[in-house]
Amino acid sequence: MGQLVVNGLALGSIYALVALGLLLIFNTVQIVNFAQGQLLMLGAFIGISGAVTHELPVAMAWIVTMAAMAFVGIVFMVLVYFPLRGRPPFLVILTTIAMGIVLENLALIIWGPLPVSLPSPVRGPPLRFAGIVISMHQLFIFATLAVILLLQFLMLTRTRFGILMQATAQDLHTARLVGIPVNRTIAVAFAFGAMLSGVAGLLVAPIFLAEPTMGGSLGLKGFVVSVIGGFGNLPGAVIGGLFLGLIETFGARYISSNFRDAYAFIVMIAVLVAWPRGLFGEKSSEKV
């Protein structure tokens, strides 16, 4: 039981990180990026290229990956968001799905189909108590999620940039009229969103391996988590992620492992029926 809780929370933390990246972009441009999972995959492979192929120290590989992912985020914005800005949102969403497929195949061409592992930045024997095993990497995942959650919360609520982001999200044209550097704000949001996915990829690769198709399922779970928590809500994304991780793990253990993926969508539908705006509501009046 205790082991299931630990493993469920570790898995949920990954979902939460993907959801936080989704949320950052959504809170700025009101668009759901369905390629968030593929950005995670890209982060994992860039990290592997740095740490394994070029034998950089793992910490250095992380820094390089985050810088690269910030750049990828901006390129993503230029290719996907800017050309379709002002068009119906579903067009942008469809384009993000297409971009995800492009990224997946690009990774297949560049890195090939082999699953690859990334060394963890933390080493050491696992903690054991009462029959429960917690690996150092799992502890690192929990700590990273906590730090990112705190930083993102502070940035959105306590900094000028956070206020600019919210203003841009609420009314882009008015924000521009009052002198807010809208494009720069959006670019930073995309860069940070991609960086967050990159971090999730770096955290996933040591325990789940990296392969070109890894992003599809994780990205979809990130979306489900966002819906459960309430789109645009920071604590909701994290609580939704942890909740889903636990539901999946316990469902697979005590109900049936055959329907593990189905639990996510059953829970999402149940939550939407009971709370149409998700567990923690949302600021936006539009539904995806």
Place this chain on the structure above:
Amino acid sequence: MFPISVKTLMVGTAVICLSAAFARESKADVAACPSPIPLGLTTALTGNLALLGTQARNGAEFAVDEINANGGIAGKKLALTTEDTGASSTDALNAMNRILEGKPLVILSSMISPHVFAQTESVTKSETPFLVGATNAKVTAQGSKWLFRTHVHDGQLADLIPEYLVTSLHKTKPGIMVVADDYGLGASKGIQAALTKLKVAPVAITSYAPSDKDMSAQLLEIKDKGADSVILFGRPADVTLVMKQMGDLGIKLVVIGNTSIVAQTTLNNLSATEADGNYAIGGMIPQTSTDPKILDWAKRVQDKYKVPADNFTVSYYDTVYMLKGIIEKAGCDKPAIRDALAATKDWKGMLISYQADANGDLAHTLGIYRNKGKTPELLGPIKESGF
């Protein structure tokens, strides 16, 4: 000086004349082949099955390149056209239709059974010899006289794995863990049936989706229910995760399953402790060979494609060479090629001999492997009963 009778002389002359006539006819048959000789291949090069599909493609392509570099077949080169099936049966059928438009002499297809099920009718209608590596036992039971399989199938594994586990390893409380798709679930049913015959009941029957990353719930169920072993059926990426997570959770049970357990792609991502002592039964892999030529071949494949050769690479490589031998004898007549495939007996491939049975299955020899640290060792070949 030996005296020769007139009768002997006449018979001898007749034999020589007939041989010459047949030899001329055979050469004439090959001479009638198109140039280049068109072969088709559909396999998964993208999507979550890309690794398996790529390994098969590498085997076929490597053989074609070797044959062409050595002058082709009677001076005619082989032209291999490859189409990507992705991971969907619909795409597999579309890919096959594109291949058929090119009117290939022979078609090689996927090791993914749903893809082959989707394609069989089209290929059968085209009356083209159809060679596959698909592992579902029912693939060759579709009643197509044009379909042949050159890789071992799940029916053989489903019988042999439980038998080896129970009779040789003396384990009687296995937990079953399979990938939840046609491949794994089909194998799971066969394994359960074989265990029943052995009067052994699995303590837990679990599965995981192909996209699943966390297998801890299934592993803990197997452990909690008192299993003494795990029968594992999956693909290299997910089998790697299962074995890694067993190590993380401190679950020390004997694992036996398909050749994903000893695949180089699996072992590359495991520690020696995680890999050690686990068993696999399945298609033969080149890495355990003691023959320097085979090891050199595996190295050349790895160097060329940056992907290790596996059992499918060997199987598809052998298939192309088998076709070469058949075309040299039967020419480019499709029914003649089909008949020659159906009559295959003791054709020596790289690691096994091939022999056609009534269904069109040509592979009946499997390998039993065990990992010693991160090095797979061949414990010995095992033949399907009746072969």
